[in-house]
Amino acid sequence: MQIRGSTLGIIDICVFYTALAVSLLIRYGDEQFNAQWSIHWQPFTAVLVCWLVSLYIANLYEHRTLQNGRVFAERLGQAVIMASLLAISFFYLVAVVAITPRANLFLFMIIVTALTVLVRATINTILFRSGKQRVIMVGLNDASLDLAEFLHENPQFGYSVNGIVQLGQESLGVATRTIRWPVLTKLSDLAQLVDQKLVDLIVISPAVYSHDEIIDLLFEALPKKIDFIKLSSLAEQLTGRVPLDAIDQAWFLENIAEGSKKSYETLKRGFDIFGAILLGIPVAIISPFVVAAIWITSPGYPFIHQRRTGLHGKPFALIKFRTMIPDAEAKTGVVWAQENDPRVTRFGRFLRKTRIDELPQIWNILRGDMSIVGPRAERPEFDSQLKMHVPFYPERYLIKPGLSGWAQINPPYYYASIQDAIRKVEYDLYYIAHRSFGLDVEIILKTISIALRRAGR
Numbered sequence: 001m002q003i004r005g006s007t008l009g010i011i012d013i014c015v016f017y018t019a020l021a022v023s024l025l026i027r028y029g030d031e032q033f034n035a036q037w038s039i040h041w042q043p044f045t046a047v048l049v050c051w052l053v054s055l056y057i058a059n060l061y062e063h064r065t066l067q068n069g070r071v072f073a074e075r076l077g078q079a080v081i082m083a084s085l086l087a088i089s090f091f092y093l094v095a096v097v098a099i100t101p102r103a104n105l106f107l108f109m110i111i112v113t114a115l116t117v118l119v120r121a122t123i124n125t126i127l128f129r130s131g132k133q134r135v136i137m138v139g140l141n142d143a144s145l146d147l148a149e150f151l152h153e154n155p156q157f158g159y160s161v162n163g164i165v166q167l168g169q170e171s172l173g174v175a176t177r178t179i180r181w182p183v184l185t186k187l188s189d190l191a192q193l194v195d196q197k198l199v200d201l202i203v204i205s206p207a208v209y210s211h212d213e214i215i216d217l218l219f220e221a222l223p224k225k226i227d228f229i230k231l232s233s234l235a236e237q238l239t240g241r242v243p244l245d246a247i248d249q250a251w252f253l254e255n256i257a258e259g260s261k262k263s264y265e266t267l268k269r270g271f272d273i274f275g276a277i278l279l280g281i282p283v284a285i286i287s288p289f290v291v292a293a294i295w296i297t298s299p300g301y302p303f304i305h306q307r308r309t310g311l312h313g314k315p316f317a318l319i320k321f322r323t324m325i326p327d328a329e330a331k332t333g334v335v336w337a338q339e340n341d342p343r344v345t346r347f348g349r350f351l352r353k354t355r356i357d358e359l360p361q362i363w364n365i366l367r368g369d370m371s372i373v374g375p376r377a378e379r380p381e382f383d384s385q386l387k388m389h390v391p392f393y394p395e396r397y398l399i400k401p402g403l404s405g406w407a408q409i410n411p412p413y414y415y416a417s418i419q420d421a422i423r424k425v426e427y428d429l430y431y432i433a434h435r436s437f438g439l440d441v442e443i444i445l446k447t448i449s450i451a452l453r454r455a456g457r
Helices: 007-057 069-092 100-128 142-153 170-174 188-196 207-209 214-221 229-241 249-253 260-297 346-353 355-366 380-390 393-398 416-436 438-455
Strands: 133-138 159-165 201-202 226-231 303-309 313-319 369-375 402-404
Touching: 007 069, 007 100, 007 438, 069 100, 133 142, 133 188, 142 159, 142 229, 159 188, 188 214, 201 229, 207 214, 207 380, 226 229, 226 369, 260 313, 260 355, 260 438, 303 380, 313 355, 346 355, 346 402, 355 402, 380 393, 380 416, 393 416, 416 438
Parallel strands: 133 159, 133 201, 201 226, 369 402
Antiparallel strands: 303 313
8 A cells, every 4th residue: 555645745734733723722721722723723824834844855755754763753853853943933033923822832843743753653554564566576687676675675665576587597697686585487487376366566677578478478467457567667656766777778768758848948947047046145145154164174275166067968167165175186086085085174074964065056057057956967087987887877968967966865865986876877867757847846855954964975
C-alpha cells in the first residue's frame, strides 16, 4: 500500500486544527471555546502554512522518509523547530495579529507535535505492515539489484521482491555483489510463478527485448492480471533518478522533449533574473562580512574564478567565495574535493556546509551562464575524464547548469568520485526529463533546508 503526499497533507491539516481545538479547550474550557476559536483560527492558519512548509522541506511527504527510525525522528524534529521559529516570528513581529498567544502558542506547539508524532508513527507502521505487491525482476544487473535493494530498505513503498530472472551471461558484471533474493535461471521457474499467481508485478530490464522466448512468456501472462513496468520507469518513480544501466538512446527520444519546454525555458529565464536580483540584496549585505572573515582566517584573494562547463558544453568562468587555502591546487593539480579535505580552511568548511560559498554565482545567473536550478556545472578537467567512464554524461548539458539542482539535494549531496558521478548523472537526467516550475520550487525549498542543516560538504 502507498499513500500520496497530498493525502498526508490533508491528514496533517486535520491534526493541526485538532491540536488547536484541544489547546483552546484546555486553556478556556467549553464555555469560551466558540468565542476563542473565532479569534484564533484565522491567525493560526498562517502558522499552518509554516507548519506544512516545514514538513515539506524536511522531506516528510516523501515515501523514503515514511518509516519509523532515526531519520524520521530527526526530520520531524527539524520541522518542529523550523515551524516554531516561524510561528513565533509571525505572532511577535506582525502587528495585525490581535491576540497575545504566548501561552497558547507554547501549549499548541506541544500538542500539535505530540499528535503529529502519534499519527505519523501510526501511518508509518501501517505502511510497513501492509500487504506488498509481489515483484519479479526480469534481468540480473546492477540496475535491477540497486532497485531491489532500495525496495528492501524501503518497505513503505509496498513492494516485495520475490526473485530475479537471470538472462544469459549478464550476471557476470554483478558477480561480486551479495544477492539476497532467489535467482531464477530457468524460464520454467518464471512460468510456474506466473501460473500459480504468485506474481503481481513484473519489472522488465532492457535486455529482455532481445529474448523472444521471454517476450512470448510475458505476453501469455497478460490475461493473468499481472502488471508490467520497465525497470527505468519504476526506478524513476520511486528513487527520483534514472538508472543508466536500464536506459538506451531510445529513452532520450521518449523522455527528453525539448520542443515542449520552450515556454518553460523562457519563463524560467525571467524567474532566474528576478530571483538573482532578489537574492542579490542579502548577498550584498553579507558579502563584506564573508570577505573580511576569509581574509582574517586565510589571507589571500577572497574569490575564486574557475572554468566550468555550461549549456551544450560551452565553457564559462564561475565565481565563488574561496574556501580553500591560496593556491590549493599548485601541487596537486585539479582533483576532486574530498570529505574533510585538508585544503579547505576552517571558515571555508562553514561556507561549504551552509552553501554560502555558492552565492556569488548570482552574477553568473544574471549573465545567463547559469540558472537558479539545474545540473552542477563541472570543471572541464573532470568532464573529459567522466565522458569516458559515465554513460550519457554529455547529455546533462542539454540545459544550463544551476546554482542548485536535483542531484545536489539528494544524498550524498556532494560528488567526489566516478561512482558518485554516475549517481549524479542519474539524478540530472531525471531532472532534465521532469523539470517544471513545481520541481524547481521543491529544489529551492530543500536547498534552503540543507543549508540550514549544514548538510553540505
